[in-house]
Amino acid sequence: MDEGIVPVGGTVGILGGGQLGRMMALAGRAMGLHTLIWDPDPLAPAAQAADDHIVAPYDSISALSEFAARIKCATYEFENVHSETAQQLSQLCSVYPPPELLQVSQHRLVEKDSARALGLATTLYGPATSPDEALNAVRRLGVPGLFKTVSGGYDGKGQALVESVNAVGAAYQSLQGHGDLMYERWVEFQTEVSVVVARDRYGKVVTYPVTENHHRRGILDWSVTPAEVSSDHERLMTEQARDVAEGLNLVGVMALEFFVTADGRVLFNEMAPRPHNSGHWTIEGAWPSQFTQHMRAIAGWSVATPRFLSPTLMMNLLGDGFVDGFEMLPRVMELEGVQLHWYGKKDMRPGRKVGHVTIVGDCVPRLKETAEAVRQILGGRCNDGA
Ligand SMILES: Nc1ncnc2c1ncn2[C@@H]1O[C@H](COP(=O)(O)OP(=O)(O)OP(=O)(O)O)[C@@H](O)[C@H]1O
Numbered sequence: 001m002d003e004g005i006v007p008v009g010g011t012v013g014i015l016g017g018g019q020l021g022r023m024m025a026l027a028g029r030a031m032g033l034h035t036l037i038w039d040p041d042p043l044a045p046a047a048q049a050a051d052d053h054i055v056a057p058y059d060s061i062s063a064l065s066e067f068a069a070r071i072k073c074a075t076y077e078f079e080n081v082h083s084e085t086a087q088q089l090s091q092l093c094s095v096y097p098p099p100e101l102l103q104v105s106q107h108r109l110v111e112k113d114s115a116r117a118l119g120l121a122t123t124l125y126g127p128a129t130s131p132d133e134a135l136n137a138v139r140r141l142g143v144p145g146l147f148k149t150v151s152g153g154y155d156g157k158g159q160a161l162v163e164s165v166n167a168v169g170a171a172y173q174s175l176q177g178h179g180d181l182m183y184e185r186w187v188e189f190q191t192e193v194s195v196v197v198a199r200d201r202y203g204k205v206v207t208y209p210v211t212e213n214h215h216r217r218g219i220l221d222w223s224v225t226p227a228e229v230s231s232d233h234e235r236l237m238t239e240q241a242r243d244v245a246e247g248l249n250l251v252g253v254m255a256l257e258f259f260v261t262a263d264g265r266v267l268f269n270e271m272a273p274r275p276h277n278s279g280h281w282t283i284e285g286a287w288p289s290q291f292t293q294h295m296r297a298i299a300g301w302s303v304a305t306p307r308f309l310s311p312t313l314m315m316n317l318l319g320d321g322f323v324d325g326f327e328m329l330p331r332v333m334e335l336e337g338v339q340l341h342w343y344g345k346k347d348m349r350p351g352r353k354v355g356h357v358t359i360v361g362d363c364v365p366r367l368k369e370t371a372e373a374v375r376q377i378l379g380g381r382c383n384d385g386a
């Protein structure tokens with residue numbers, strides 16, 4: 001395995017060709033890093049911004065050897081990468097973040113166990129791999145709560161709410177066929193937040209200010225930084241993010257999601273070993289962006305201590321509203337402090353993230369006003385259609 005540093009002009013391989021890969025490729029290009037995308041979709045958004053693209057299924061052995069032969073190191077831009085592919089790839093070239101960290105984040109029970117072992121608090125949870133175990137878990141841990149698939153979930157998919165013990169059967173049934181399930185107690189949170197943390201190969205760890213996240217229909221709708229949390233909570237979550245980055249040997253960028261409850265508890269929800277949707281604000285609101293930071297770290301360069309440049313609000317744009325065109329998009333940039341990011345997806349499927357809007361400004365209330373004005377222009381084409 002080659003532990004070498006990727007030189008300027010060297011090539012980084014990215015498993016997955018979505019918007020995260022696209023923004024990684026763009027950030028890498030600015031620093032002279034080439035990128036090779038591996039994604040079965042010939043129209044993958046990242047391929048439009050990268051140097052080259054291998055169009056092949058993720059279990060293709062010939063694609064694996066071609067990919068490894070053409071790159072100096074690899075990363076991935078979604079968590080549901082076949083962990084076998086990541087493992088096999090790591091026999092051929094360096095893979096960052098390490099595949100062991102990917103495996104932890106791919107299994108919700110292992111993920112929460114690992115976080116607890118590192119001193120983070122979580123909501124009550126337990127396995128629910130059979131109907132009996134599911135019923136026992138609900139009785140033991142209490143309602144309301146959620147059944148979640150232990151792997152493969154994203155954007156709130158693979159979850160079923162359990163409001164009473166009587167509803168266990170139906171909720172459990174609704175997720176049958178999606179692999180093993182777990183149960184977790186519902187958290188009455190006051191604020192939902194995330195922390196983006198970066199670590200380089202030399203052990204330097206840096207964090208970004210805490211971001212406040214607002215979901216709708218299980219999908220991140222908008223985020224704002226700084227989050228409305230106490231400085232004690234900010235310090236605690238920042239320390240915990242550092243502990244996880246060090247404890248799980250991060251190289252690259254990862255995000256940790258937390259709930260802050262009304263009675264002042266901080267509960268870890270999940271982690272993503274890659275740049276995160278809630279960190280998109282860093283492209284305009286901080287230096288360097290989470291994508292630049294990720295590319296620096298995985299290439300074997302150093303991470304930079306981030307500078308907070310401006311309060312920033314990020315709004316996701318979903319496919320639902322844009323099936324009939326997106327001519328109105330440039331108009332949002334007539335508003336002060338607004339920047340559009342468009343991912344170039346050909347498929348405008350409902351619920352699919354097709355772009356985002358960043359708003360920078362002096363204070364959070366003004367950012368929220370501008371966000372409202374953006375929504376007006378887009379006429380419900382954000383995440384608030386239904
Ligand atoms: N135990 C819980 N109590 C309250 N709300 C929850 C709980 N678990 C999840 N949620 C809500 O559902 C959202 C999605 O859940 P979660 O982050 O666990 O799964 P996900 O599908 O991997 O999400 P994503 O890919 O958007 O990060 C959370 O951001 C939160 O708003």
Ligand SMILES: [Mg+2]
Nearest residue numbers: 155257269270
């Ligand atoms: Mg989540």
